[in-house]
Amino acid sequence: MPYATQADLVSRFGEQELIDQTDRINGAVVDAAVVARELAYAGAVIDAYLASRYALPLPDPVPDLLVGLCCDLARYALYTDAAPETVRDRYKDAVARLRDIAAGAIKLDLATPSVASSGLVQIDTGARLFSRENR
Template sequence: MTYATQQDLIDRYGEDRLIALTDRAETPTGAFDTALIARVLADTDALIDGYLMARYALPLAVVPPQLRPLAEVLGYYDLHLYEPDEKAKADHKLALDSLKDIAKGIIQLEVGGAEPDVNDAGGVTTTDRDRPFTASNLKSFI
């Protein structure tokens, strides 16, 4: 499932900025590399799915509105070949924190569908070892 498109990145960051980040040809072409953008957005989708699968059944029927901006920020950060600026770093950290909160259930997504089955391993655990204190070895204390 695609959470953001190339057009979403253009709308958010501008065509000139994307050209500057993706035109990596030896002789600049003045156009953005659509294959690079598609690969980065696919990697971003996989990252988001990794966080979502902890709480939601995938693929989602509809893309929740909270995910598109997160995918845009993560994709934009990954397009940087060299060190991104401070704003891009801060936005990237905030997006990852939001994904962690979604995985923990702190942020709820409005999606139709069931949450994945949760393992009920939180019950009582017992052991079969011998009891250290029995009626026979406590006779002298009573």
């Protein structure tokens, strides 16, 4: 599920940064395929954290918190060499927030109920096949 778009990245970090990180040959335009690949990867990371607590895919609209986290994850992934310290810090903060969401410390405001609100597993074994009453 796409949590953010190229337009979200441009509005947060500017078009020039995307050009610098995606068009390594000419440095003239944003390579939409590279951006789409990194946004998909960031979405997969988010899904991995959310799957234990929420039914996926999430209903629309995507919470603003997840849009921002997706942008921070994708931005970090766009830096193939050495990401600046601020980019790295935002990435680490995004991962920490995703861990908090998975642990239940941060709750997303969604219309659908969560998958595992108590964190406990419930097993239904059905009727017993053999018992004193049923031999």
